[in-house]
Amino acid sequence: MIENGQLTSLLIKNQLPEYIRDNPDYEKFHTFVKAYYEWMEQTGKVTERTKNLLSLNDIDETSSEFIDYFVNDFLPFFPRETLLSREETVKVARQLYQTKGTPASYEFLFRILFNSNFEVFNTKEAVFKASAGTWYVSKSLKLASSNRNFLDTTNLRIFGLESKSIATIEAAVLIGEKTEIFISNIERLFQSGEFVKVVDSNNQDVLFDGEILTAKIVGQISQIKVNSQKRGSLYQPGDPVVLVDGLDDPVNGVPASAIVSETTKGSLQRINVVNGGFGYSLKPNTVVTVLNGGGAKANVYQLANYLPPSYTITNGGTGYRINDKVVHDGGTFAFVSAVDAHGTITDIKYVPSINAQAILGLTAGVESSNVLADGAIIKTSTATRTSKANVSYITTDIIGYKDDVIISNSQFFFANMTSANVDTRLIDALSFSELETSSIFSMIVDNGGGGIFSIPEIQVVSTIPTEDEFDVYGGQRSPIEPLGILAPIQIINGGGWYQANDRIIFSGGSGHGAYANVTSVGANGTITGISYQFDPNDPFPLYPLGGTGYTNEFLPSVTVQSANAHASGAQIEVPAILGTGAEFSLVVDRVGSVTSIKLENYGEDYSSQPGVSLKVQDIVVSNVAIENLPRKGEYLYQGPTIDLATYVSRVNSISLLAPDANTELSLYNLQVFNYNSNPNPNLVLTIAGEDRNINMKMANSAFPQFEKTYTYFDALGNKTVFKRNYNKFGYINYGDGTARANATFLNGLVIGDGQYLTSQGQPSSYDIMQDDRYNNFTYMITVDREIAKYRDILLGLIHPVGANIIGRYGLKSRNNLNLHKQNSLYVSKPLSYYIGEHVSDAVSIVTDFNNKSNNVIVFDHLLGANLETFIDNSSTIHIESQNGPNVYSEIISVNGSANTITLASNVILTYSNVAVVTGASGQNTLNITSLTGKYDLMNNGNYKYPAYPIRDIVYVGDTILVDNNTSKIVKTVDYLNNKIVLTTNLSSTTNSYLSVNRNFVANSTISSNQIKITSAIGLPYIPQLVTEDGNLITTEDERIILLG
DSSP states (O other): OOOGGGOGGGGHHHHSOHHHHSOGGGHHHHHHHHHHHHHHTSTTSHHHHHHTGGGGGSTTTOOHHHHHHHHHHHOTTSOSOOSSOHHHHHHTHHHHHHTTTSHHHHHHHHHHHHOOOOEEEEGGGGBOOTTOSOEEOOEEEEESOOOGGGGGOTTOEEEETTTOOEEEEEEEEEETTEEEEEEESOOSOOOTTOEEEEEOTTSOBOEETTEEOEEEEEOOOOEEEEOTTOOOSSOOTTOEEEEESOBSSTTTSBOOEEEEEEEOOBEEEEEEEEEEEESBOSTTTEEEEEETSTTOEEEEEEEESSBOOOEEEEEOOBSOOTTOEEEETTEEEEEEEEEOTTOOEEEEEEOTTOOGGGGTTOEEEEEOSSTTOBOOEEEEOSSOBOOOEEEEEEEOOOGGGGTTSOTTOSOOOOSSOTTOOTTSOHHHHSOEEEEEEBEEEEEEEEEOOSOBOSOOEEEEEEEEEOOOTTOSSSSSEEESGGGOOBOOOEEEEEEESOOTTOEEEEESOSOBOOOEEEEEEOGGGOEEEEEEOOOTTSSSOOSOTTOBSOBTTBOOEEEEEOSSTTOEEEEEEOOOBTTEEEEEEEEEESTTOEEEEEEEEOOBOBOSOOEEEOOEEEEEEEOOOGGGOOOTTOEEEESSSSTTOSEEEEEEEEEEEEOOSSGGGOEEEEEEESOSSOOOTTSEEEESSTTTOOEEEEOOSOOGGGOEEEEEEOTTOOEEEEEEOOOTTSEEEESOSOOOEEEEOBTTBEEOOOEESSOTTSOBTTBBOOOSSSSTTEEEEEESSOGGGTHHHHHHHTOOTTOEEEEEEOOOOOSOOEEEEOOSSEEEEEHHHHHOSOOSOOEEEOOOSSSOEEEEEEEOOOTTOOGGGTOOTTOEEEEOOTTSOOEEEEEEEEETTTTEEEEEEEEEOEEEEEEEEEEOTTOOEEEEEEEOSTTHHHHTTOOSSTTOTHHHHOOTTOEEEEGGGEEEEEEEEETTTTEEEESSOOSSOEEEEEEEEOOEEEOOOTTTOOEEEEEESOOOEEEEOBOTTSOBOBOTTOOBOBOO
16 A cells, blocks of 8 residues: 555646646546556555565565565475465574474474474484493392381482491382392492491481481392303203302301303214114114204214123222222223222223223223222123124014905015915015114214203114104114014123033013024133024024014023033123113203303391302202201211212202101202212212211102203293203202302392393394384384375475485374383392291181182281382282192282282182092091092193192191081191091091192292292383274284384
C-alpha cells in the first residue's frame, strides 16, 4: 500500500499542461488518466510494487509472491509443503544451517515436516570392539559385626587402628552376624584381626547413634593363583582343592574351601599298549573307537610276534610301594603293581610296548620311593610267551538270512554252493573263514581330535568277515569275542620228561570243543610249545581251533597228560578268550590343565597364608567309629609303620555315604591330600598316632551310585556336566596330582575375580562385526515416515558429506506398555554366606498325608538375619537336600516377619502307596515285600541307587502311613534287607500299602552348601510389545522384542 504523500494519482492535475487542465473539453481525459494511475497504485500493481520495493526485503513485510524468491535463495531443497508457514521457515533457515549435521537439525527438520519424533543411532556404537567393556575387580573386608549402621557408610572411609590404613567404603552388606564392606582407594594393607573405625573425608570420627562405629577385621583368604609352570593335567571343573593350616584358631576358625573352576581342553597324542590282549589283527579286522575323544581316530599299528616272558618274584622284600620301578642295568622294564601290608611285592606290570626279547633271563632289583625298602629280587624266564592264534573254521554265512527259503527249493543260494538243497550236507554248503591273530604291540593315532576335557576311552573290537549286513564295524564282519575261542595256552613252567603229542586236558569252563597237544619239547623233556588241534576223533572239524562258548569269567583249567609216567612239573594256563584283554594308557596334550581356581568360601580367622594342595583323593572306607573320626591334617598310611608305609597321605575330611544298621558296615568318603601313591585296596588304612587306634577298610568297589557330578557353564552359557566315579578299587584321583597353586593372604582383604559391568567388547547379539552397514560412517534414523519421502530433502539440506544413511520406520502406538522386570546380573550365594554356619536344619517344608505338597519354605534359624535384605521377588532358591527332592524355583513373595518365602511352584513331599509292607503287632519293624512303582512318577524311574531303590523312597526321620491310618516315624532303614525300623511299636499286625511323608530339611553349613540363593544386582525395566488383548509379541524363535 502506498502512503498518500506518495500517490502519483493525486499529482495528475498539477502535472497536465494548463491548456488541457483548464479546458473543459479535456475533463474526461483528465479523469481517465487519474483513474489509470489510481489503478496502477492498487496493491500488487506496478506502481504500488515499485513504490514499496525496498520494504519487500523484510520477510515479515514481503508479499506472497516474493516469498518464493526467499525460499529459492535460502532453502532451494526445502519442500514447499511443511507444517510451518514459509515465512517462518525462511526465518529459521540460518539456524538450520548453523546446526547442519547435528541431531538438533534433524529433530527440527522432521518436526516441521511431519511433526514426528526422531531418533538417530550411529552404527559404530554397535561395532564389536575388543576389550571395550568396563572391567571391575571388587575388594572387600569382612567385619565381625552385624551393626546395621554399616549399611549407611557408603562414601565414608574406614580407618585401621593398628595399620593406620585408610580406604573409601563403596558399599556394605550384612551377612548373618558379619558385615562385608567393599572398599577402594586403599592406601596400605590392613591387618587381620585389627579393629577399624568409620571416619569422614577429613578422617574425623563419624558418630552413629552417638557412638563411633568400630569392628574387628575377620581374616580371609584373598584368592588362589595357579602356578603357570605347573598346571597339571586331567583335572575337571568342580574338582576339590584342599587348603591346609593358616587358621589362628584351627578348632573354631572357619576354613576356606575352593574348587577347580577352569581347565584347558586338548587332544589325544599317543596310545600306549599296557596289555596287548589276545585275538587281534590289523585294520580293517580290528575296529578301534575313541570314545569321548572329540573326533580322535586310531588304529592298531603293529601286532606282537610274542609276549614278554613270565617272571618269578624270588624275593618280594619289604617296604615297597605301588609304582616302584623294576630295573636292570639302569633301565626300567616294569613297575610294582601290588604289595601286601608289609610292602612285600606280590605282582608287577611290564611297561607298555616292552621289547620282549630284550628282557629274557634277567635278574632285576627294584628302585623304591621309600628309602627303607629292601630285598626285592625279580627274575624273568628265558623264553617269550605265545601271542599268535589262528582263528579258523568260522562260518561266514548267516543262517537267519535264509529263513525265507522254502525247504523244498531246488537250491538254497549259499555262497560256497549255490546249488545246495535239502540233500546237501550243511558243512559242504557253508563258507568258512580263517584269520591269523595276535596281541597288539602298538597303536597309531590317525587324528588326535580336539576339545577333550578328560582322558578318552579306547574300545577295540576284533572282528572276522561274515555276511552280516547290519554290522556296525565298518563292513560285513562280526566280532570274535562272542564266539568264546580260547587264547593260546601259556607255558609258565615247562616241567621235565614230557614228550611231543602229549595231550592237554581241559577241565571246567563254560565252553566246549577245545583240543590241544604238546608240539615241542626241549632238553630233559621241558615243554616249549603247545598248540590247539582239531579233535582227531571227529569225522570232520566240529569246532574252531580253541573250542567255542568260553568266557573270561569261566575259563577251563589245563593240565598235561603225558605218555611218560616220569613227566612232571609242567605249569600251564589259558589266559583269556580271543578278542579280549587289550588295555591301554592314553597320553593327551593339555587336557585338564588348571587355569583358574574358585574360592567358594573365603574362610574366617586366618592369620597366615595356608598351603594349597591339588593332589587329592577320595576313598570309600568302612569300619569307621562315629565317636573316633579321622581329623583334618592327620597322617594316613598303609603298612606296618608309617616309616615303612607303602602309602601315605593326609586327611582332609570324612563324610557319610551310606549308613548301615551295623555301623562298621556304613560307608564313608574319606578325602585325603598329598598322597604319595595309590592305596592298596587289600590293606588297612591306619591313622598315625599311638592313641588314635583308627583302622579303616577300603570298600574295594566302583559304587556307581555314588557318582559325583558338577555342572559347568562356560562364558557363552553352554552347559557341561562333569562326572567323577570311583574306580574298581573304590577311590578317585582328582587330576594327575601335579598341579600347584598358592593362596594369597592379604590380611583379610579379599580380591574378587572381576567382572565386566557392561557387555561392550564381548561377542553378543548387540555387538556386530564391522560391515557396510555397521561402521564409523553410517547412521540410522528412526521416523514415522518411509525414507523415500525425505531422503532427497536430507541429502540436499543437512546430510554430512561422506556419510551413509539408513532409514527405519517407527511404529507409533497410544496403548500402554507392559514393563517386564529382567535381572541384569545374577549372583548365586549359599545361605551360609548371609546367615553364617552352625545350622543343621536351616530350612524346612511341611506337608502331611492330606496336604501332599506345599510351596512355603520356613527358615528356622536365621540367627537374627532379615530375609528381605537378601531375598526378593526376583530371587530363585536352589536346595539340594540329602533326602531330596531337589528344589529349584522362583520366589514370588517374602515374609520377613514370619521368616518364610513362597515359591512359584509346589514341592510334593508325600508319596502314596509306594510299597507293600508287612509288620507284626507289638514290633517296630516293617518288612518291604515289594515296590509298586508309584515313586517312578517322581523320578521317571531314575534312581540314585538302582540296586537299592528304597534308598530314594524312605529316609530316617520320615513319617510313614500303613493301614488303619497308623502313622509312625522312621528310626532307621536297612536298605540291604528291605526293613524299616520305627521309633514306636505297631499297635496291630499290618499287611498293606506304605505311604511316605518326607521329612524335608536342609542345612546351611559351609561344607555342604545345600541351600543357594540367586538374586539380581540391578533391575532394568524393558518395554515389551503386546497385542491389544495383552498377549506378548515374540519372534518366530520365541525371543522377546525389546523396545528402545
